[in-house]
Amino acid sequence: MLTLQKDNLNKLMNKTKTDSSAWTTRNKENTIRLALWTAAWLVTTAIAAFGPKVLWDFSTVPTILGVLANVGVGFGMMGASKRHLQGQDELMQKIQLEAMAFAMGMGLVIGLSYELLEDIRIISFEPEISHLVILVCLTYMAAMVAGIRKYR
Amino acid sequence: MKNRLKVLRAERDWTQAQLADALEVSRQTINALETGKFDPSLPLAFKAARLFNLAIEDIFQYEADS
DSSP, rough: HHHHHHHHHHHHHHHHHHHHHHHHHHHOOOHHHHHHHHHHHHHHHHHEEEEEEEEHHTTTHHHHHHEEEEEEEHHHHHHHHHHHHHHOOOHHHHHHHHHHHHHHHHHHHHHHHHHHHHHTTSSSOOOOHHHHHHHHHHHHHHHHHHHHHHHH | OOOOHHHHHHHHOHHHHHHHHTTTTTTHHHHHHTTTSOOOOOHHHHHHHHTTTTHHHHHOOOOTTT
């Protein structure tokens, strides 16, 4: 009786193993797809930023096309990111959600205060959006590490 | 929430990785479940129940003060 139940469990394990291989493969594909979209977005960002100066001497049409390509590929990257996130298991989704909430909050609070510093003449230079992007990225990475350690 | 995942897994000589594969989650998730750091969603609880051929409440027990 016990052997029969073990056999059934092993059969179920074998069946789920096939399903999980598909899950693992799908996750790997999602990760690769996201990496490719991110690389493409970086390339189009570089083209949109440096193309006008280096490649086509600020000609309007290629500049606009460069920016449109950058935005279009950016939306593609967002879609790949969403699919990647949806493919992850529920614990990783929870860790990601907490990290994103923390990064977004930090970006909003510190970003607005940072912008205010110039208006109230505490700093003399103009706040750059790139500083905010770096802050959000670093906060997100730190929160991800903290989340992974928390549930380890 | 308390659960008997570790005991059930040990009874069947499965590793955390094997159980993670069967439930389509990461090994870290199994570890977090077994140590009570993370509570599963209802679909994952159903999946575990189906895998072990038990009722959900035979695996997971709700504790009001946890």
